[in-house]
Amino acid sequence: MVLECKHVWEHISGYLDGTLDSEVQMQVQKHLEHCEICSAILDSTRNILILTADDRVYELPLGFSERLHARLDKELSGLAPPEKSET
Amino acid sequence: MAEATELRNELQMITSILGGETHLFHELIRPYERSVYVMALSFLHNEADAEDTAQEAFLKAYRNLSSFRGDSKFGTWLISITLNEARSRIRRKNAVKIESLDEPTGEDGHVSPALLRDWREIPSESLERQEVRHLLQEAIGSLPPIYRETFLLRDVEELSIAEAAQVLKITAVSVKVRLHRARMMLQKSLAPQLKQMNSKRRWFPWS
Numbered sequence: 196m197v198l199e200c201k202h203v204w205e206h207i208s209g210y211l212d213g214t215l216d217s218e219v220q221m222q223v224q225k226h227l228e229h230c231e232i233c234s235a236i237l238d239s240t241r242n243i244l245i246l247t248a249d250d251r252v253y254e255l256p257l258g259f260s261e262r263l264h265a266r267l268d269k270e271l272s273g274l275a276p277p278e279k280s281e282t
Numbered sequence: 283m284a285e286a287t288e289l290r291n292e293l294q295m296i297t298s299i300l301g302g303e304t305h306l307f308h309e310l311i312r313p314y315e316r317s318v319y320v321m322a323l324s325f326l327h328n329e330a331d332a333e334d335t336a337q338e339a340f341l342k343a344y345r346n347l348s349s350f351r352g353d354s355k356f357g358t359w360l361i362s363i364t365l366n367e368a369r370s371r372i373r374r375k376n377a378v379k380i381e382s383l384d385e386p387t388g389e390d391g392h393v394s395p396a397l398l399r400d401w402r403e404i405p406s407e408s409l410e411r412q413e414v415r416h417l418l419q420e421a422i423g424s425l426p427p428i429y430r431e432t433f434l435l436r437d438v439e440e441l442s443i444a445e446a447a448q449v450l451k452i453t454a455v456s457v458k459v460r461l462h463r464a465r466m467m468l469q470k471s472l473a474p475q476l477k478q479m480n481s482k483r484r485w486f487p488w489s
């Protein structure tokens with residue numbers, strides 16, 4: 196069976212994660228070998244996922260950590276450890 | 283097996299914190315500061331609210347530490363708390379501004395990708411440019427909430443499909459479906475913009 200482009204698009208995410216059934220995986224792979232449009236969709240999606248997973252996309256605000264730990268300190272230096280269950 | 287050791291250390295730390303060595307909580311959460319903040323930021327869209335939400339989430343985690351059962355990773359548990367905190371903030375905000383937390387189109391909604399004839403790789407170094415970082419943040423931030431959540435957990439926080447399903451209280455199949463849609467939506471909105479930037483100017487003088 197030959198897959199049409201729009202059926203291949205349904206499998207892009209699964210293909211990238213390697214979660215497709217092996218038969219579907221093979222059909223998609225075959226299609227990609229000769230279809231430039233689907234290859235470009237796959238490549239661009241993969242590229243975008245690499246970029247969005249990069250730590251540099253989101254920067255912590257300056258002083259974030261200091262303010263967080265200062266606030267925690269107030270809580271932690273308060274009386275007891277967090278309430279204990281079943282002891 | 284660094285990960286297994288890490289998990290054991292976390293469990294030990296938690297036991298000690300509950301036993302009274304509360305200062306260890308600082309150390310326990312240090313690896314998760316970014317994750318919690320990013321999760322909050324993608325929902326609240328402004329740094330001050332996101333920071334406040336992140337702080338609240340850490341405080342909640344501390345106060346509820348004794349209810350952590352160790353049947354999930356501490357990080358996953360913490361992300362669940364953050365997600366709930368972010369969601370409830372948005373609900374409170376939405377008393378003024380409406381942004382539905384529900385699914386916009388239904389589970390069978392279909393997303394077509396942007397069609398390109400070719401793709402020239404965008405190098406990770408391009409993230410040094412604020413313009414590019416903003417573009418990505420905007421695109422992620424404007425995904426409908428259920429897709430944004432799934433995408434963040436899986437592709438930004440790098441949870442497994444099973445862990446994401448646990449946090450979102452949905453099936454693994456739903457995670458895969460939502461993830462696929464989220465990724466296609468991002469491809470659709472980002473690929474043309476990134477491509478245009480890429481052709482307008484080169485990332486490196488030598489590329």
Ligand SMILES: [Zn+2]
Binds near residue numbers: 199226
């Ligand atoms: Zn095709």
